Amino acid sequence: MPLYEHVMIARQDLSNAQAEGLIDHFSTVLADNGGKVVEHEYWGVKTMAYKINKNRKGHYAFLKSDAPAAAVQEMERLMRLHDDVMRVLTIKVEKHAEGPSVQMQKRDERERGDRGDRGDRGDRPEGERGERRERSFGGDRRR
Structure with missing residues (x-):
């Protein structure tokens, strides 16, 4: 059978349990029609880039x-007929990626406080910041 990945956005005023209940409901719809959900992830409430149906945020869910x-x-x-679901995206894939999705990996990094973009700051003595370039703000102003 073909493999698919689905991302669903539900209304922000649902509780977490109701949003996860939607995942279970649509999983049973697939099962009733001869398919199965291999894996699912609840990504939580996230802010959207633009309003959808007067909502700024939504519950995101990912199903394989x-x-x-x-x-x-x-x-x-x-x-699409369900009142609580705002958007759906389905993609056909060749194979499912192993392990958690990128969104879940980002969440794990945030929870641990792991910031890979800062580098090692322990190699400089306290108070030493390194050389700074002189910045020009136009005209003859100096800091």
């Missing part, structure tokens, strides 16, 4: 499925 095309079409049809 192994299902026939008819089952996926039925699930998408029901998602």
Whole structure:
């Protein structure tokens, strides 16, 4: 059977349990039509780039499925009819990536406080900041 990945955005005023209940509901829709959800992730409430139906935020969910095309079409049809679901994206993939998605990896890094972009700051003596370039703000102003 073909492999698919789905991302769903639900309304922000749902509780976490209700949003995860939507994942279970649509998983059973796939199962009833001959498919199965291989893995699912609840990404939580995230801020969107623009408003959708007067909502700035939404509950994001990610599903990996192994299902026939008819089952996926039925699930998408029901998602689009559901009042709590704002957006759906389905992509057909050759194979599912192993391990957690990139979104879950980012969440793990934030929870641990791991900041890979700062580098090692322990090699400089305290108070020493390094050389700074002189900046020009136009005209003859000096700092």
